[in-house]
Amino acid sequence: MGMYPLSVLVYLLWCMFLCLFQTRLCVLSSMECGGGGYWLGNCLQDSESSLSNSSSTSVTSSKAEIAEFSSSMKGSVSCEDLGGVGYFNTTCLLHSNVTLESDLHVYGTGNLGVLAHVSVLCPSEGCVIAFNMTGTVNIGQYAVISAGSVFLSAANLTMEDNSFINTTALGGLPPSQTSGTPVGFDGAGGGHGGRGASCLKKNDTSNWGGDVYGWSSLHRPSSYGSKGGGTSSEKKFGGNGGGRVMLQVEEIFYLNGSVVAEGGDGGVDGGGGSGGSIFVLAVKLKGYGFISAAGGMGLGGGGGGRVSLDCYSIQENVKVTVHGGYSIGCPENAGAAGTYFNADLLSLRVGNDNMTTETETPLLVFPVAPLWSNVVVENNAKVLVPLLWSRVQVANFFALEMGFTES
Numbered sequence: 001m002g003m004y005p006l007s008v009l010v011y012l013l014w015c016m017f018l019c020l021f022q023t024r025l026c027v028l029s030s031m032e033c034g035g036g037g038y039w040l041g042n043c044l045q046d047s048e049s050s051l052s053n054s055s056s057t058s059v060t061s062s063k064a065e066i067a068e069f070s071s072s073m074k075g076s077v078s079c080e081d082l083g084g085v086g087y088f089n090t091t092c093l094l095h096s097n098v099t100l101e102s103d104l105h106v107y108g109t110g111n112l113g114v115l116a117h118v119s120v121l122c123p124s125e126g127c128v129i130a131f132n133m134t135g136t137v138n139i140g141q142y143a144v145i146s147a148g149s150v151f152l153s154a155a156n157l158t159m160e161d162n163s164f165i166n167t168t169a170l171g172g173l174p175p176s177q178t179s180g181t182p183v184g185f186d187g188a189g190g191g192h193g194g195r196g197a198s199c200l201k202k203n204d205t206s207n208w209g210g211d212v213y214g215w216s217s218l219h220r221p222s223s224y225g226s227k228g229g230g231t232s233s234e235k236k237f238g239g240n241g242g243g244r245v246m247l248q249v250e251e252i253f254y255l256n257g258s259v260v261a262e263g264g265d266g267g268v269d270g271g272g273g274s275g276g277s278i279f280v281l282a283v284k285l286k287g288y289g290f291i292s293a294a295g296g297m298g299l300g301g302g303g304g305g306r307v308s309l310d311c312y313s314i315q316e317n318v319k320v321t322v323h324g325g326y327s328i329g330c331p332e333n334a335g336a337a338g339t340y341f342n343a344d345l346l347s348l349r350v351g352n353d354n355m356t357t358e359t360e361t362p363l364l365v366f367p368v369a370p371l372w373s374n375v376v377v378e379n380n381a382k383v384l385v386p387l388l389w390s391r392v393q394v395a396n397f398f399a400l401e402m403g404f405t406e407s
């Protein structure tokens with residue numbers, strides 16, 4: 001499968017070359033394109049229409065070498081502008097690395113392919129990369145899409161082995177009036193789904209770093225994570241907050257890669273950033289991939305972020321984690337776990353992947369209608385329920401497992 005996109009590319013380039021001399025001789029054999037009904041199956045028609053304009057395709061082939069895309073993006077961006085081949089309204093194949101300097105919003109009625117080993121990056125905090133496609137989106141092996149916010153819409157989305165959607169440490173500003181970034185110079189972790197850890201906790205008095213926010217939208221999370229605290233006024237911040245990912249897939253999301261919105265690493269002089277937000281809406285989620293909004297490590301670890309999966313069925317073995325970040329200054333007190341909500345089953349999991357912590361994940365108001373089916377607190381997470389227990393209504397069960405301590 002690794003060489004497949006390359007062969008398509010070579011074929012397209014060859015076809016382009018042919019077109020220059022014999023327009024209309026672009027008859028691709030279904031062997032080259034079909035791939036047993038794989039998503040590029042319709043590249044026959046697409047490449048034919050996109051390649052029939054010889055003047056624009058020769059421009060494309062010379063632009064294909066451009067590694068850095070640096071002009072500011074105003075108005076609509078074409079596939080060619082990104083160094084790709086084809087059109088967003090038919091099929092666009094991105095085959096060279098692109099670094100953007102500002103937000104990118106693409107709307108297309110076709111398919112998008114990010115070929116193997118290709119990176120599409122906007123490496124500044126809060127920068128947005130949005131591909132709103134009505135066809136299929138395929139992200140090849142070792143391909144990376146990285147920005148502060150990554151929004152994708154597609155009929156089907158496939159992320160092949162070792163591909164990444166990476167918003168780690170690229171969060172923009174969290175919602176105003178939240179206390180996600182701790183005050184003072186304790187080097188405490190940022191908060192979001194769970195509180196950040198503070199290593200000043202030396203006794204039973206509750207003490208934590210950044211606090212939580214975004215509870216009311218945990219079914220559809222969309223907030224950035226928060227920065228960790230610094231250790232002096234000169235070195236102000238620790239790790240940055242995690243970014244945001246929203247994937248809207250009409251049919252199947254096949255995930256063999258990773259979707260991450262983790263908090264940044266604060267090192268020994270700052271707290272870890274808190275995890276960001278990941279929301280996946282799809283009919284089916286399949287594959288063996290990984291979804292993480294974990295907190296970043298730091299002097300005090302960052303709190304986990306928020307993940308919500310709204311999928312009618314989840315098959316095979318996609319792993320989800322929202323654990324808090326490791327605390328270098330107090331390893332027994334990691335950042336608190338964030339929240340992982342299954343919006344189809346209406347169940348909430350709060351798990352810390354067995355990282356020990358003294359820092360809580362506050363569970364706030366539970367909805368009365370519809371009732372949640374399960375709330376599971378596991379793997380060393382510690383929750384704080386500020387309501388009277390009699391008012392917590394959960395249809396099936398409220399399970400507290402493995403090292404849980406009620407506060």
Ligand SMILES: *[C@@H]1O[C@H](CO)[C@@H](O)[C@H](O)[C@H]1NC(C)=O
Nearest residue numbers: 049052053054055056057059
């Ligand atoms: C062919 O390309 C030229 C230059 O990019 C463009 O102006 C023209 O509209 C294109 N024609 C078609 C049929 O796409």
Ligand SMILES: *[C@@H]1O[C@H](CO)[C@@H](O)[C@H](O)[C@H]1NC(C)=O
Nearest residue numbers: 076078087088089107108109
């Ligand atoms: C793609 O299709 C949409 C909707 O049909 C249209 O608004 C847009 O202008 C088209 N874009 C290009 C680049 O042709």
Ligand SMILES: *[C@@H]1O[C@H](CO)[C@@H](O)[C@H](O)[C@H]1NC(C)=O
Nearest residue numbers: 067095096097116117118119
């Ligand atoms: C894109 O960049 C990555 C990392 O810098 C590199 O490994 C890869 O080979 C590049 N891919 C292409 C198609 O140039």
Ligand SMILES: *[C@@H]1O[C@H](CO)[C@@H](O)[C@H](O)[C@H]1NC(C)=O
Nearest residue numbers: 130132151152153246247248
């Ligand atoms: C894509 O566009 C549709 C229609 O405008 C909109 O409803 C949807 O929310 C968009 N998806 C993303 C991920 O922005």
Ligand SMILES: *[C@@H]1O[C@H](CO)[C@@H](O)[C@H](O)[C@H]1NC(C)=O
Nearest residue numbers: 039134135136155156251252
């Ligand atoms: C999505 O994938 C499924 C399974 O491969 C396929 O049957 C369906 O036709 C695809 N949908 C689109 C719009 O390509």
Ligand SMILES: *[C@@H]1O[C@H](CO)[C@@H](O)[C@H](O)[C@H]1NC(C)=O
Nearest residue numbers: 158159160161254256287288
């Ligand atoms: C995903 O991984 C599984 C197990 O390794 C493999 O069988 C499957 O073909 C892969 N699918 C894709 C789209 O990479």
Ligand SMILES: *[C@@H]1O[C@H](CO)[C@@H](O)[C@H](O)[C@H]1NC(C)=O
Nearest residue numbers: 144146164166167168169170
């Ligand atoms: C994800 O982003 C983080 C922060 O920018 C970076 O350290 C890490 O190497 C990236 N991972 C991948 C696989 O691109």
Ligand SMILES: *[C@@H]1O[C@H](CO)[C@@H](O)[C@H](O)[C@H]1NC(C)=O
Nearest residue numbers: 200201202203204205206207
């Ligand atoms: C517990 O520790 C905190 C911070 O180190 C300190 O402010 C507080 O006075 C201590 N409380 C007790 C009862 O020792």
Ligand SMILES: *[C@@H]1O[C@H](CO)[C@@H](O)[C@H](O)[C@H]1NC(C)=O
Nearest residue numbers: 352353354355378379380402
């Ligand atoms: C946590 O510990 C339990 C019990 O020892 C074990 O079953 C589980 O696999 C561990 N989880 C992780 C993420 O390490």
